[in-house]
Amino acid sequence: QVQLVESGGGVVQPGRSLRLSCIASGFTFSSAAMHWVRQAPGKGLEWVAVIFYDGSNQYYADSVQGRFTISRDDSKSTLYLQMNSLRVEDTAVYYCARDRMTGGDYLDYWGQGTLVTVSS
Amino acid sequence: SVLTQPPSVSAAPGQKVTISCSGSSSNIGNNYVSWYQHLPGTAPKLLIYDNNKRPSGIPDRFSGSKSGTSATLGITGLQTGDEADYYCGTWDSSLRGVFGGGTKLTVL
Numbered sequence: 001q002v003q004l005v006e007s008g009g010g011v012v013q014p015g016r017s018l019r020l021s022c023i024a025s026g027f028t029f030s031s032a033a034m035h036w037v038r039q040a041p042g043k044g045l046e047w048v049a050v051i052f053y054d055g056s057n058q059y060y061a062d063s064v065q066g067r068f069t070i071s072r073d074d075s076k077s078t079l080y081l082q083m084n085s086l087r088v089e090d091t092a093v094y095y096c097a098r099d100r101m102t103g104g105d106y107l108d109y110w111g112q113g114t115l116v117t118v119s120s
Numbered sequence: 121s122v123l124t125q126p127p128s129v130s131a132a133p134g135q136k137v138t139i140s141c142s143g144s145s146s147n148i149g150n151n152y153v154s155w156y157q158h159l160p161g162t163a164p165k166l167l168i169y170d171n172n173k174r175p176s177g178i179p180d181r182f183s184g185s186k187s188g189t190s191a192t193l194g195i196t197g198l199q200t201g202d203e204a205d206y207y208c209g210t211w212d213s214s215l216r217g218v219f220g221g222g223t224k225l226t227v228l
Contacts, residue, residue, distance in 0.1 A: 104151055
């Protein structure tokens with residue numbers, strides 16, 4: 001069965017960096033585009049970034065553009081999110097999700113999330 | 121949020137509820153819509169994709185529709201286990217994901 005397991009969250013000071021990981025299993029990771037989505041405390045879901053199945057393209061939300069980098073290592077079936085210059089408003093649970101496309105794209109499997117707290 | 125949902129809806133067990141999702145021509149108007157159910161502390165769950173299709177395992181009590189720049193999620197035969205937050209999602213013209221602000225469903 002498809003499983004996505006995030007890790008790497010924690011407490012970090014503003015301006016510092018953190019790298020999140022998402023280990024995938026149960027499907028051919030190298031064939032799937034992958035996303036990061038976050039949820040700040042008391043807020044709704046916010047899309048963060050996507051990387052195409054072959055790593056050829058990445059797109060980011062305006063709120064993280066230039067600070068966050070999404071990448072993948074297909075040999076390890078692992079998705080990453082490098083977060084630099086962290087801000088208090090980046091505090092959230094971060095989810096990785098698999099992209100599936102039939103007519104349109106949608107996120108068919110999600111991980112349980114990892115909590116990132118940015119605080120001094 | 122880019123997509124507009126009502127903050128909350130409520131209905132009695134066994135009743136029907138609908139949740140609206142309003143966007144624009146740069147997102148819903150030109151893309152398929154999906155819907156997700158989210159219980160705090162758990163992984164969001166796909167309910168509807170391609171506007172009106174249900175993944176295997178999702179009961180036919182859940183339905184979706186789209187018209188122009190708006191979409192609607194319908195839930196019939198409400199159960200207490202349906203209490204959750206519901207989100208619509210789609211893509212914008214820059215290939216970026218967009219979600220609604222979420223709707224909290226209360227089954228009275």
